[in-house]
Amino acid sequence: MGAAGRRFFGTPGYAGQVVSVLLSVVMPTHNRARELGRAASSVLAQNVESLELVIVDDSSSDDTADVLDRLASQDGRVRVVRTDATVGPCVARNRGLEVAQGELVAFCDDDDAWFPGVGEVLVDFLSEHPDVVAASSWHVVLHADSGSAAVFRGPLEYGHEQLLWQNFVALPFAMVRRSALSFDVSFDPDLPTGEDWDLWLRCSQDGPVRTVPHVGYLYTQHGGSRVTRTAAAQVTGRRNFVAKHGAVMTGSCRRFHETILAGYEHGRTGMLRGLVPGRGRSTRDGLVVAALLTLSLGAVKVGQRRRDPGLQSRLMASQLARGRT
Numbered sequence: 001m002g003a004a005g006r007r008f009f010g011t012p013g014y015a016g017q018v019v020s021v022l023l024s025v026v027m028p029t030h031n032r033a034r035e036l037g038r039a040a041s042s043v044l045a046q047n048v049e050s051l052e053l054v055i056v057d058d059s060s061s062d063d064t065a066d067v068l069d070r071l072a073s074q075d076g077r078v079r080v081v082r083t084d085a086t087v088g089p090c091v092a093r094n095r096g097l098e099v100a101q102g103e104l105v106a107f108c109d110d111d112d113a114w115f116p117g118v119g120e121v122l123v124d125f126l127s128e129h130p131d132v133v134a135a136s137s138w139h140v141v142l143h144a145d146s147g148s149a150a151v152f153r154g155p156l157e158y159g160h161e162q163l164l165w166q167n168f169v170a171l172p173f174a175m176v177r178r179s180a181l182s183f184d185v186s187f188d189p190d191l192p193t194g195e196d197w198d199l200w201l202r203c204s205q206d207g208p209v210r211t212v213p214h215v216g217y218l219y220t221q222h223g224g225s226r227v228t229r230t231a232a233a234q235v236t237g238r239r240n241f242v243a244k245h246g247a248v249m250t251g252s253c254r255r256f257h258e259t260i261l262a263g264y265e266h267g268r269t270g271m272l273r274g275l276v277p278g279r280g281r282s283t284r285d286g287l288v289v290a291a292l293l294t295l296s297l298g299a300v301k302v303g304q305r306r307r308d309p310g311l312q313s314r315l316m317a318s319q320l321a322r323g324r325t
Contacts, residue, residue, distance in 0.1 A: 021050050021051075021100075021101040021103075022049060022102055022103060022123070023050070023102045023103075023104045023105075024051075024052050024101055024102030024106075025043045025052070025108055026054045026056070026093050026100055026105060026107050026108075027039060027040065027043070027053060027055045027096070027107070027108050027110055028055075028056045028058055028089045028109070028110065029055060029056065029057055029058065029060065029064060029110035030058040030059070030064075031060045031061060031062045031064065032060075032064070032110045032111055033060070033062045033063040033064045033066070036055075036064060036067050037067055037071070039108055039109070039110050039113055040053060040055065040071055042108070042113035042218075043108055043114050043119075044075055044078070045116060046116075046117075046119030047117065047119065052100070052101065052102065054079045054096040054099060054100050055068060055078065055080055055081070055096075056081045056082075056083065056092040056095050056096040057081070058083050058086055059083050059085055059086045068080050079099065081096055081099060088189075088192075090187045090192075091187075091189050093107065094187055097185055097186055102178075103177070104177060105176050106119075106173070106175040106176070107172045107173055107174070108172075108173065108217075109172055111220045111222070112218055113217070113218040114218075115140075115217065115218065118137055118216025118217065121137065121216060122135050122137065122175040122216070126175060126177055131207055131208055132177070132207060132209070132210050133177050133181060133204075133206050133207035134169075134174045134175065134177065134200060134203045134209045134210075135174060135175050135209070135211070135212055136171065136173055136175070136211045137213075137216035137217060138152060138212075138213060138214060138217075138310070139152050139216065139217035139218065139219050140152070140215060140217070140218050140219065141219050141221060142218060142220045142221065143221050144220050145222060150307045150308070151215055152170065152310040153308070153310040154168055154170055154310045154314065155314050156210060156212075156213060157208075157317075158204075158317050158321075159204065160205055161320070163197070163200060163201045163204050163209070164201065164248065164249050165253055165316070165325075166320075167194065167196070167200065168211070168316075169196070169197070169200045169211065171196070171217060173216075173217045173219075174196075174200065174209070176199075180206060180207055181203060183202065186199075187199055188244070191237050191241060192233040192236050192237045193234050193237030193238070194237040194240075194241045195237075197241065198241060198244065198245075201245065234264055235264045235265060238264070239261060242254065242257045242258070242261075251285045252285040252288040252325050253325065255274070255286065255288075256289045256292060258274055259271050259274040259275060262274040271293070275289060275290050295316070296315075296316060299312035299316075
């Protein structure tokens with residue numbers, strides 16, 4: 001670990017205590033015994049002094065318990081938490097956060113992986129930028145079924161107002177400085193999707209959230225049991241997100257989310273209907289949302305052709321930063 005990262009030690013950390021564990025990484029797992037070892041090893045291989053890996057076994061019924069016993073016996077930095085019944089990844093992460101001791105906390109899903117060196121990169125970045133409350137990195141998106149992969153290069157800077165529109169952190173992968181926040185780090189169980197987005201948004205109220213231009217995380221997309229794959233979860237998550245944060249959204253921002261929800265539930269026809277003025281919906285808001293959705297959909301298609309999946313995110317952040325929404 002670089003000299004910058006070492007400056008965390010001996011200073012007041014989370015809950016006002018002197019830092020002893022610098023970084024806690026929380027990993028929920030459920031019935032992924034075959035992938036779990038790779039994910040855990042990728043975290044334990046990081047060059048970060050005083051790291052702990054908190055793995056929460058969410059009532060797995062496969063060989064996960066054996067894998068965890070082996071990991072814990074081989075490396076004293078592994079801490080295992082077990083749930084009595086399946087609670088889902090959101091609550092499982094919260095169980096891990098309850099026992100995590102680090103001043104910094106970060107996350108890794110059981111089918112993903114940290115690339116070598118990213119822990120040191122983010123620890124040093126936070127040490128060198130004491131105003132930043134959370135930092136993430138660029139990542140590789142791996143499509144497990146086809147084996148194709150592409151680097152997701154998202155925007156590097158985005159404020160609270162921009163995060164109300166879209167999750168520019170984009171992953172359950174960011175390193176959070178607990179002592180800089182006005183709240184205890186946790187995920188909202190009322191959000192079956194977007195619970196990480198909600199956390200980054202709340203962090204951005206206390207200070208800057210940044211992305212480091214370093215490819216540090218492997219994100220796997222496959223036909224497995226990720227909760228974010230179901231349309232019902234997408235609808236409930238988005239609706240609850242808007243209910244929670246809608247009071248501070250602009251009219252066009254709320255309209256944006258409502259139009260996306262209409263698309264989830266009623267397809268393209270529903271989205272078009274949501275853009276029509278009337279019943280308290282302003283013409284200006286409809287035009288703003290139509291322009292952003294056109295930009296977004298076009299950027300997704302171009303990004304697919306160019307193997308640049310982060311293009312949409314970068315363009316949206318740039319457009320929103322102009323402050324005309």
